[in-house]
Amino acid sequence: MHRLFVALRPPAATRIFLAGLMGGVPGARWQDDAQLHCTLRFIGAVDRHLAEDVAAALGRVRGEPLALGLGPAGTFDRKGRVDTLWVGVQPREAVAALHGRVDAALRLAGIAADDRAFVPHITIARFPRSESPGPEVASAVTVPAGHHFEVSHFELFESQLGSEGASYETVARYSLA
Numbered sequence: 001m002h003r004l005f006v007a008l009r010p011p012a013a014t015r016i017f018l019a020g021l022m023g024g025v026p027g028a029r030w031q032d033d034a035q036l037h038c039t040l041r042f043i044g045a046v047d048r049h050l051a052e053d054v055a056a057a058l059g060r061v062r063g064e065p066l067a068l069g070l071g072p073a074g075t076f077d078r079k080g081r082v083d084t085l086w087v088g089v090q091p092r093e094a095v096a097a098l099h100g101r102v103d104a105a106l107r108l109a110g111i112a113a114d115d116r117a118f119v120p121h122i123t124i125a126r127f128p129r130s131e132s133p134g135p136e137v138a139s140a141v142t143v144p145a146g147h148h149f150e151v152s153h154f155e156l157f158e159s160q161l162g163s164e165g166a167s168y169e170t171v172a173r174y175s176l177a
Contacts, residue, residue: 001045003159004054006102007037014149022124025140027131031124034168038089038122040099040154043111055172057109058156061101063176065152066094073141081132086121087143095120152176
């Protein structure tokens with residue numbers, strides 16, 4: 001089985017910028033450079049044949065390169081416990097439009113539609129159950145205005161879960177040009 005997701009990978013300068021925002025939050029397990037991405041669509045575990053159909057379907061997604069910026073920090077919680085600290089990706093509408101095209105392509109490949117609200121973001125930290133902060137932890141990360149970047153492609157990743165967290169490998173890249 002292949003555990004897949006589709007994401008935008010920010011350029012190195014943006015990943016370095018994000019790394020500079022990390023620190024000063026007790027209990028945070030900070031993401032490393034290889035983990036910094038903006039998920040467009042989580043697919044989950046699929047067999048080899050469906051993985052090939054997914055890769056082919058994503059090849060039909062069209063778009064233009066995206067001029068993006070980083071927005072305020074936020075959190076996600078699971079059952080009332082904050083488990084994720086993230087930095088927003090803007091403009092939301094541009095990333096959401098690409099998310100919609102990716103989701104439509106995946107439906108044609110046999111993947112069920114994503115029914116969750118889409119929030120463009122890059123996860124910068126996760127929290128173990130024993131260290132769950134409150135939602136105010138987002139205010140500990142100040143994202144200075146003015147950091148912009150361009151992405152000219154999106155990627156299909158395979159995720160491997162391990163004792164130290166997930167590791168990601170690029171399966172395919174798709175141009176937005």
